[in-house]
Amino acid sequence: MERKNISIIGVPMDLGQARRGVDMGPSAIRYAGVVERLEELNYEINDLGDVQIGSPQRLNEESVDNLRNLKAVAEASEALANVVDQTIHNGSFPLVLGGDHSIAIGTLAGVSKHYKNLGVIWYDAHGDLNTAETSPSGNIHGMPLAVSLGLGHPTLTKIGGYEQKVKPENIVIIGARSLDDGEKELIKEKGIKVYSMHEIDRMGMTAVMEETIAYLSERTDGVHLSLDLDGLDPHDAPGVGTPVIGGISYRESHLAMEMLEESGLITSAEFVEVNPILDDKNKTASVAVALMGSLFGEKLV
Template sequence: MKKTVEIIGAPCAFGQRKLGVNMGPNAMRYAGLVERIEGTELTVEDKGNIASPAIDMKKYRGEQEGGLRNLEEVTEFCETLCDEVDQTIQSGKFPLVIGGDHSIAMGTIAGVKRHYDNLGVIWYDAHGDLNIADSSPSGNIHGMPLRALIGEGHPDLVNIGGYQNKVKTENIVLIGMRDLDAGEKKYIREAGIKTYTMADIDKLGMQKVIDETIDYLKGTDGVHLSLDVDALDPVETPGTGTCVPGGITYRESHLAMEMLHDANIITSMELVEVNPLIDINNKTADQAVGLLGSFFGETLL
C-alpha cells in the first residue's frame, strides 16, 4: 500500500431517498478517521468534500422519471468524483473515498480503472447493486452502480468517465449478500459472478471466504474494495438507510479488513452509506472508522 492515504469526501444523497447520508463523510471525520489512520504511521491528506449539486427537495422526494431517480445529479456528482480519484492516483496516493450513498462507486471506480487494465472489485455489501431501471423496484440508483460499471444500464451511468465496461464479471466478488431482487439473482447466476451469501459465510467462516477471495482475484492488476456499512448486521451499524437483519458481525468484518491489509492487494477503497441522521450517538461512523483502522494496519500490540 502507498504510504500516503488521501481522503475524498463524497457527500452524495441522490442515489436513494434518505437525506443524512450526505453527512456521512463529516460524521466519520468527527469519529476520528484522520487520527485513526495516522495512528498506523501512514501519512493522511484530507481533500475535503467534493462539490455536490444542490438538492431540490420537491424533486428529491418526488416520483422517479423513467425508472431512475435523480439521474442528472448522480451523473454529475460521479463525473466530478471520477476526476478527483484519478488525480489522487496520478499523484501516487491511495484513494479512500468516504460517502455518501453507494451510487458514488460509479465515480470512484471510473477514476480508478483509468490506471488498471484488469481491475478486480470486492463488493462487501448486503445487496448486489446489480439492478437496471427495468428491474429496480425503487428507481434508486444506489441499487444499480455495479451493473453500470459492468457496462449495462442507462448510457449516462454506463459512460461515466467517458468510457464504459470498467469491470469484468469474472473479476468481481460479492461478500455478505442477503437481500437480492429477483432480477439480480437471475443476473448473478447467468453472469457467473463469484458470490458469498450470509449462508456461505456461516458455513465457511470469514477467514476462508477472504482467503478464497484473495486467491480468486490473483490474476488482476489492482483490486478496489467497496464497503457498504449495511453489510454488517444493523445491531452493529444502525445508521444506514437499507438495514437488513442477519448480517456480518463487527468482529468478522475486522478479520476481513485485517486479512485484506496483510494480503496487500487493495489498491483503492470506498466506504459508503453512513447516515448520522438515523444513527444512534454516531455509532455507525465509529464502527466504520474502527474497520478502517484495521484495514490500514492497526494492531492491538
C-alpha cells in the same frame, strides 16, 4: 501494502435514494476520528475535502426512465471520477467516504483507468446490480455495480468516457442477503462470485476471505474495496438507510479487513451509507473508522 500517502475524498451524496441524512456520512466519519486514526499508523493523510454535489432542483430534474435524480448523480459521479483519477495519478491511495452507494459509479470510473484487470470486493447486504428495468424503486444506489459492468443508462455507464469499468469475473460480493430477482438472474448469467451469509455462516469468514484473496490474486492487477456499512448486522451498524438483519458481525468484519491488509491486494477503497440521522451516538461512523484501522494495518500487539 506500499502506500504511505492516503487521500481522503468526501462525497456527501444522498441523491441515489430517497432517505435523507446519508449526505452527512463523510462529516460523521471525520468526526469519528478517521484522520487521527490513520495518522497514528504513520500514513501521510491529505484530506481533499468534499466533492461538490449538485441539486436536482438546480438541474430542473424529474425522474428519467425510472431513475431518480439521474442528472445530478451523473454530474457528481463525473466530478468524483476526476478527483479519484488525479489522486491515483499523484501516487496516493484514494479513500472515499460516502454518501450513498451510488458514489461507487464515480469511484470505479476514476480507479479503473489505472488498471487493465481491476478487481472489486463488494462488501454489502445488497448486490447493487439493478438496472432501470429491474429496480423496484428507481434508486440509483441499487445500481452502481451494474453500471460499472456497463449495464444501465448510458448517462451513467459512460461516466469517465468509457463503459465497462470492471469485468464480471473480477467481482466478489461478500455478505449478500437481500437480492432482487433481476439481480439473481444477472449473477447467474454473468457468473459473478457471491459469498452470501449462507456461505459465511457455513464456511467461516477466514475461508471466505482466503478464497476471495486467492481468486482475485490470480486474475487482477489491483483491487478496489467497496464497503457498504449495511453489510454488517444492524446491531453493529444501525446508522444505515437499508438495514438487513442477519448480517456480518463486527468481529468478522475486522478479520476480513485484517486479512485484506495482510494480502496487500487493496489499491483503493470506499466506505459508504453511513447515515448519522439513523445512528446511535455516531456508532456506525465509529465502526467504519475502526474497520479502516484494520484495513490499513492496525494491530493489537
